[in-house]
Each structure stands twice: as C-alpha cells, then as structure tokens.
Amino acid sequence: MADYGSLVCxxxxxxxxxxxxxxxxxxxxxxxxxxxxxxxxxxxxxxNWQDDDLNYSLFAMLAKHSGHEMVAVTDDExxxxxxxxxxxISDVPDSKFPHSALSESRxxxxxxxxxxxxxxxxxxxxxxxxxxxxxxxxxxxLDDHELSPRIWGFLARWLSSPxxxxxx
Ligand SMILES: [Zn+2]
Numbered sequence: 239m240a241d242y243g244s245l246v247c248x249x250x251x252x253x254x255x256x257x258x259x260x261x262x263x264x265x266x267x268x269x270x271x272x273x274x275x276x277x278x279x280x281x282x283x284x285x286n287w288q289d290d291d292l293n294y295s296l297f298a299m300l301a302k303h304s305g306h307e308m309v310a311v312t313d314d315e316x317x318x319x320x321x322x323x324x325x326x327i328s329d330v331p332d333s334k335f336p337h338s339a340l341s342e343s344r345x346x347x348x349x350x351x352x353x354x355x356x357x358x359x360x361x362x363x364x365x366x367x368x369x370x371x372x373x374x375x376x377x378x379x380l381d382d383h384e385l386s387p388r389i390w391g392f393l394a395r396w397l398s399s400p401x402x403x404x405x406x
Contacts, residue, residue, distance in 0.1 A: 243270075243273055245299060246311055247299075251325045252325050253328060257276075258274040271395075293379065294334050297376035302328070304347065308403070337374075341365045342364055346405070350401065358389060362374045
C-alpha cells in the first residue's frame, strides 16, 4: 500500500503533508506505525523523524492550531472528508526560531485524542509576538532523539481519530 498521510486542521481547512504511511502488516487490519519521506534523487525513503525540517514543521503545525480539531488522515480519507475542497497545504516555515527568540508560557500542553484517554506531552507553548509558534518539546527532541519518533508514531497510531492540542 502506498498511502500518503496529512495532518489536517478541520477548523482552518489546512494541512501538513506527513509523507508516506509506514504500515505494519498484521494478521488483520494493517496498522500505521510512522511516516516516511522521499530522499533526493529517488534514493528511497527515510523516517520523517530523522528530518529536522519535518520535525520543526510538525510541532509548528500543532502549535499554530492549538485548540482546533485536527486529524491525521490518508489521502483517500482526505478527499472523502473535504469533497471538492482540498485543504490548503500549510507553509513549512522558511526559517526556524531559535529557542532563545521565543517566550515561554508555563502551562504544559498535550496532544490528546477526543476521549482524552491518550495524550502526547508537547511541553510548554513558545510564543513570538503573542502567538504560539512552537512547543518546547521540539527543542527537547534536538538532544533527546527518542521524542521525535514517538510523536510521529502517535499520529500514526491515531490515524483517522480526532486530535486536539489542549492545556495539560
Ligand atoms: Zn486551525
């Protein structure tokens, strides 16, 4: 299966392309475990969590749409959910804010499933000109290489399920 995924904000009708869905073959229904992106020159695929620009864009997308209804979907689900109105692709930031350029709010935030039973900690909101533009979890994963695979895995695990960034 060569399905591709997007993280969509339903409120803003905007999406971030997540890349090729990595399916884990199972005895029954296939499960997604992560996302892959193409390498330059057609040299195959890499895990998205290995790409810093993609990690930055993912955390920035979650920051921009805090409190909004979001969902990670396959391309098929995307066209079903938004017939005739494909969500615009969210801009990947041209440049990354250094951690020191942002002011930190102390309230922790989490990415949670609609029932609230499953959550991924995003750390603290980081603001620029009073807008939340990033989460401290992005900067934490620069040193801790275990965090970024887990956020992509969380999105894969909850593919097709409504998600929201909320105060922890
Ligand atoms: Zn939004």
